[in-house]
Amino acid sequence: MRLVLLGAPGSGKGTQSQLLVQAYGIPQISTGDLLREAVAKGTALGLAAKAAMDAGRLVDDATVLGMIRERLAAADTARGFILDGFPRNIVQAEALARLLGEIGQPLDAVVLLDLDLKVLFKRLTGRRICQDCGRVFNVLTSPPGTPPHCERCGDMPRLIQRPDDREEVIGKRLEVYEAQTKPLIDHYRGAGLLRVVGADADTGTVFRAIQEAMAG
Ligand code: AMP
Numbered sequence: 001m002r003l004v005l006l007g008a009p010g011s012g013k014g015t016q017s018q019l020l021v022q023a024y025g026i027p028q029i030s031t032g033d034l035l036r037e038a039v040a041k042g043t044a045l046g047l048a049a050k051a052a053m054d055a056g057r058l059v060d061d062a063t064v065l066g067m068i069r070e071r072l073a074a075a076d077t078a079r080g081f082i083l084d085g086f087p088r089n090i091v092q093a094e095a096l097a098r099l100l101g102e103i104g105q106p107l108d109a110v111v112l113l114d115l116d117l118k119v120l121f122k123r124l125t126g127r128r129i130c131q132d133c134g135r136v137f138n139v140l141t142s143p144p145g146t147p148p149h150c151e152r153c154g155d156m157p158r159l160i161q162r163p164d165d166r167e168e169v170i171g172k173r174l175e176v177y178e179a180q181t182k183p184l185i186d187h188y189r190g191a192g193l194l195r196v197v198g199a200d201a202d203t204g205t206v207f208r209a210i211q212e213a214m215a216g
Contacts, residue, residue, distance in 0.1 A: 001079075003107070004087070004193075007112060007113030010124040012123075026077075029071050029072070033084075056169040064092065069099060114199055115198075125170060135150055197210050
């Protein structure tokens with residue numbers, strides 16, 4: 001299964017990707033995660049990408065496309081993949097179609113996680129991540145408890161906020177989504193690949209809706 005999860009920042013792409021990984025045994029390919037990894041390691045690519053990421057802008061297409069090309073060449077994608085956060089604009093979508101065309105593995109579906117802007121804002125400002133295991137909490141909607149507890153890491157987990165989840169950056173990220181990523185909805189609808197799933201529900205409900213959308 002070759003799938004794109006499309007949706008604004010905060011729509012739940014990362015969470016749903018992880019459930020899809022467990023259910024279908026195919027890898028999640030998140031350009032955001034790959035970029036954050038490069039930043040953490042201090043590679044040349046990471047250093048070049050950091051300023052755009054911290055400001056909520058897109059990293060340049062050439063960098064992201066190079067990363068995706070390399071990642072899709074890995075053996076674990078042979079049975080499929082979930083693209084999370086890629087493509088982010090029409091140029092990337094067209095490059096992806098060419099790349100997948102070359103290897104004879106076109107996309108099966110593009111699932112849009114559809115969510116109101118106000119809800120997105122709340123999800124992003126409240127998002128906190130367990131520094132040790134990566135589990136995502138939301139201090140507004142799914143807090144880690146009192147005292148704070150992480151199922152994997154125990155009591156008093158070290159929770160961090162992504163630098164680009166700060167309120168002043170979120171506005172920019174949502175603006176970038178509206179201007180550059182949203183046109184992909186019509187692009188993929190026109191290609192007959194789009195499936196729309198309402199994402200304003202609990203994780204399990206959204207996951208079942210994704211499975212139904214893919215089957216239908
Ligand atoms: P995400 O974790 O998907 O929200 O991505 C975090 C940040 O990484 C974005 O705000 C961008 O700066 C950068 N990024 C992630 N994916 C892409 C992409 N496909 N194209 C350009 N920049 C990206």
